[in-house]
Amino acid sequence: MKNRLLAVGALLSLMASMPVAAAIVTGFVGPFAPASFATTFTGNVNPAGPTNDGSIISSPTSVAITGGNDPANIGCTTGLLSCEIRFTHSTSGFGAFSFHWTYVSADDAGAQIDQFGLLVDGAHINLSDPGGFASQSGDATFKAVNSFGWFINCGDCIGGAATATISAFVAVPEPGSLALLGLGLAGLGMLRRKL
Numbered sequence: 735m736k737n738r739l740l741a742v743g744a745l746l747s748l749m750a751s752m753p754v755a756a757a758i759v760t761g762f763v764g765p766f767a768p769a770s771f772a773t774t775f776t777g778n779v780n781p782a783g784p785t786n787d788g789s790i791i792s793s794p795t796s797v798a799i800t801g802g803n804d805p806a807n808i809g810c811t812t813g814l815l816s817c818e819i820r821f822t823h824s825t826s827g828f829g830a831f832s833f834h835w836t837y838v839s840a841d842d843a844g845a846q847i848d849q850f851g852l853l854v855d856g857a858h859i860n861l862s863d864p865g866g867f868a869s870q871s872g873d874a875t876f877k878a879v880n881s882f883g884w885f886i887n888c889g890d891c892i893g894g895a896a897t898a899t900i901s902a903f904v905a906v907p908e909p910g911s912l913a914l915l916g917l918g919l920a921g922l923g924m925l926r927r928k929l
Contacts (some may be wrong), residue, residue, distance in 0.1 A: 771860055773790055773821055829878070832876075833902055847888070847889035848888070848894075850887075
């Protein structure tokens, strides 16, 4: 009896030291609430600046990222492909993600200038088609190890801004966390039957 109690105690200690398996998250809530994302403005895209109006508007159901646009036609002063807004997050025990996106460019040069895409572990992946229509949409699923997020690069930052809206966001925990919790619970159930 004493050995069984020691085994139960050891299993409970092991389970307490394991990371708690996270549940599937739907929407920008809990660990993915908008305030938990980092926002970075590069180049001269700055919502507080005198010329560019890049912004991020978020809610529990969607995030809208609007790229910079310079009404004074000064444009992106640091070179093509460097004026960008990034909205990023660490994976925090989650490995798989999916979402729906819509993209609308008001840039008179079209979608090839204002590009929207996904950031996965620091790598840029275009979602908007640079040669496509000014209005685009799609669904995406991806896996990330360290971080993920979205970007809008305004290219020349003149002629009109682009806005991308991310919705139907779903984050799925890493399989290892769920497997460890399942093993611990199964072991506890087996020990309980023997007692």
